[in-house]
Amino acid sequence: MSRLRTALFVVPLALVACQGGATKRSAYPQTHRGAIVDDFHGTSVADPYRWLEDSDAPQVRKWIAAQNKVSRKHLDSLGGREQVQAILERLSGSESYGLPSREGSFYYFTYNDGVMGQSQLVRADRPDAKIEDCDVVLDPNTWSQDGTVSLGGTSFSRDGRYLAYGQSDGGSDWRTWRVRDLKTGKDLLDLIQWSRFSTPEWAHDGSGFTYLRFPESTNKLIEKDLRPSLWYHTLGTDQSQDVLVYDDPANPDRSFGISVTEDDGRFEVLFQRQGTTRKNWLWIRDTSPSADGAWVKVFDDFDGQYLPLGNDGWFWTDKDAPKGRIIKVDCSAPGKELVTVVPEREHTLDDASMIGGRLLCHYLVDARSEVVLFEANGTLVETLALPGAGAASGMSGRQRRSETFLSFSALDNPGETFQ
Numbered sequence: 001m002s003r004l005r006t007a008l009f010v011v012p013l014a015l016v017a018c019q020g021g022a023t024k025r026s027a028y029p030q031t032h033r034g035a036i037v038d039d040f041h042g043t044s045v046a047d048p049y050r051w052l053e054d055s056d057a058p059q060v061r062k063w064i065a066a067q068n069k070v071s072r073k074h075l076d077s078l079g080g081r082e083q084v085q086a087i088l089e090r091l092s093g094s095e096s097y098g099l100p101s102r103e104g105s106f107y108y109f110t111y112n113d114g115v116m117g118q119s120q121l122v123r124a125d126r127p128d129a130k131i132e133d134c135d136v137v138l139d140p141n142t143w144s145q146d147g148t149v150s151l152g153g154t155s156f157s158r159d160g161r162y163l164a165y166g167q168s169d170g171g172s173d174w175r176t177w178r179v180r181d182l183k184t185g186k187d188l189l190d191l192i193q194w195s196r197f198s199t200p201e202w203a204h205d206g207s208g209f210t211y212l213r214f215p216e217s218t219n220k221l222i223e224k225d226l227r228p229s230l231w232y233h234t235l236g237t238d239q240s241q242d243v244l245v246y247d248d249p250a251n252p253d254r255s256f257g258i259s260v261t262e263d264d265g266r267f268e269v270l271f272q273r274q275g276t277t278r279k280n281w282l283w284i285r286d287t288s289p290s291a292d293g294a295w296v297k298v299f300d301d302f303d304g305q306y307l308p309l310g311n312d313g314w315f316w317t318d319k320d321a322p323k324g325r326i327i328k329v330d331c332s333a334p335g336k337e338l339v340t341v342v343p344e345r346e347h348t349l350d351d352a353s354m355i356g357g358r359l360l361c362h363y364l365v366d367a368r369s370e371v372v373l374f375e376a377n378g379t380l381v382e383t384l385a386l387p388g389a390g391a392a393s394g395m396s397g398r399q400r401r402s403e404t405f406l407s408f409s410a411l412d413n414p415g416e417t418f419q
Contacts, residue, residue, distance in 0.1 A: 029066040032059075089115075099394045099405045099417060100127040104160015104182075108137065117147045121154065121165075123182075127405070127419055137182070138165060155199045157206035158265070162188075162235070164200045164209060173197065177211065179235065192239055197228075201258050204265020208234040210245055210258050226252040230270075246270060261311040262399055267331075269308055270295065282306045282315075284331050298331050310354030310399040314341065314376070324349030326359060326378070341378040353395055356402030360395050371395065371406070387413065 033048035052060055075081070098110030098119065107127045110119040111134070121138040122131070143149040152168035152175045163182055166175035177192035177200060192200075198212035213231050229247040233239065248254055257271040266288050272281040279302050283295040299306045304319030313329050321344035328339045342349070342359060347370070351362040358381065359374040369392035371384040386392060390410025397404040409415040 028070060029063070031063065095131075097417065099407050101396070101405070102127075102401070102403065103156040103163075106160060106182075108156075117141055118150055121151065137163070137180070137185075140167075143167065144169075153199045155202060155209065157202045157209075158204055158262075159206055161206055162202075164192075164202070166195075166199070188235065190233065190235060190237075190239075192233060197255065198257060200233075201260055203232075204260055206235075208232055210268075212256060213242075228255055230256050230258055248272075259308065264311075267311070274302070278305050279303065280305055282308070296331065298329065309352055309359065314354055314359070316349070316352045323347065324352075326352060326361070326374075341376070342374055343378075351395070353397060353404070354399045355395075355397035355404050357399065360397075360404065362392060362395060369393075369408075387416065 031049070032051070034051050036047045036050050038045050038047060051057070052063065054060055055064075093114035095114055096110075096112045096119070100107040100109040102108075106123045106125060107129075108121060108123045109127075111122050111131055112119040113131075118140040120136050120141070122134040123137050124134045138151060138154075140149065140151045141147065148170045150168050150171070152166035152173075154166070155164040156162070161182060163180045164177050165180060166177050168175060173196045175192075175195050177190075177195060179188045179190040180186070181188060192211060192213075194214050194216055195211050196214060200209035200211045202209045210230055210232050212228050214229075215227050227247075227249065230245040231242040232245050233242045245258070246256060248256075251274070253275050255273045259269045259271075261267040261269070266286060268285050268287055270283040270285070272283075273279070280299075281297070281302060282299040283297050285291075285293055285295045287293060304317050306319070307316045308314070309316060309326065313331050315327050315329065316324060317327055318324050319327075319338075323344050323346075325340055325344040326342035326349075328341050342352075342361065345363065347363045347365045349361055350364050353360045354376075357376055359376060359378075361372045361374060363370040363372060368389040369386065371386065371392055373381040373384065375381060384406075387408055388410055390408055390413060392406055392408050394407045395404050403419070406418045407415060408418065
């Protein structure tokens with residue numbers, strides 16, 4: 001945040017006011033203890049304060065008001081708060097820019113002038129454009145009077161015509177997705193609800209997108225994250241007309257993700273995870289008119305992480321390589337032996353991208369970043385010369401486009417962006 005505001009904090013312990021070395025315990029409101037007890041595999045676990053999870057309930061609002069009254073009385077009595085706030089506002093009041101990404105014929109990035117409550121999403125026709133030459137695409141500061149509605153994710157159609165953007169209310173991980181026509185600058189009537197933990201994946205032709213959806217609930221805050229399913233939404237239609245893409249009712253605690261191959265949109269890649277583990281299954285299906293549309297189980301043993309790089313069978317995996325490696329497989333013939341392209345090294349392969357037909361790999365070396373470029377067959381090209389010992393991030397892009405952006409920061413470098 002660039003502008004600091006005085007917040008109302010709920011303090012779970014008795015507040016102690018220190019004045020001239022003396023301590024005095026403030027009168028503190030009592031908190032009701034409920035009688036809820038759960039049975040976890042034969043072990044009883046009491047949860048007496050679960051009733052506080054429903055923040056909209058009248059008794060909870062009353063409890064919050066009483067807590068804040070005590071907190072506010074104590075905080076307002078402390079001297080020097082205005083001076084500290086002024087110093088922090090001055091130190092944080094500097095411009096900040098997010099990493100650009102090219103979508104269609106424009107470059108998009110976030111911008112904050114140092115006093116905005118939330119960063120704007122802006123666009124320009126070149127990545128080094130001055131902010132006065134940029135157009136504001138989304139301004140979350142205008143979405144609510146109290147600033148509690150924020151931008152919770154973006155997804156551009158392949159041609160850069162449409163932007164699906166998620167709105168988060170009050171810091172919730174639930175998302176309400178809307179669609180903006182970037183040619184006209186206006187929102188379409190499309191509205192997606194009951195979605196979380198995912199970003200819409202556009203069809204190759206921009207006619208719609210697939211998204212993760214959860215069952216509707218009477219209380220979003222306390223509902224368990226069970227029974228997610230993947231749905232396809234066609235632009236210009238109501239959410240009630242969306243089509244089910246994949247569901248697994250026999251395994252309600254699994255989560256799903258889907259991606260579409262970049263260049264031709266021919267293949268869909270389905271990810272499945274169980275609970276909170278990082279291991280995943282990975283299936284692929286051919287969506288062309290001549291194909292049968294059946295899922296091909298490329299990785300189905302739940303024995304490691306598998307993340308696709310590009311379209312043609314490259315994957316980052318930690319299978320038999322805890323520090324990570326890059327493999328090549330024939331996705332049309334699952335079960336064949338994996339071919340290692342970039343073997344596991346001494347240091348951890350933290351991330352990788354297929355950009356411009358080459359593999360850009362990010363390693364962690366003694367708590368600093370090292371970025372190494374390989375040919376698609378694993379031949380070493382070069383190790384990028386970073387400005388020093390620090391942290392690099394970003395480096396995403398397209399398989400057929402030889403451009404990416406990198407952010408670098410260090411203890412003596414607050415952050416730079418490189419193309």
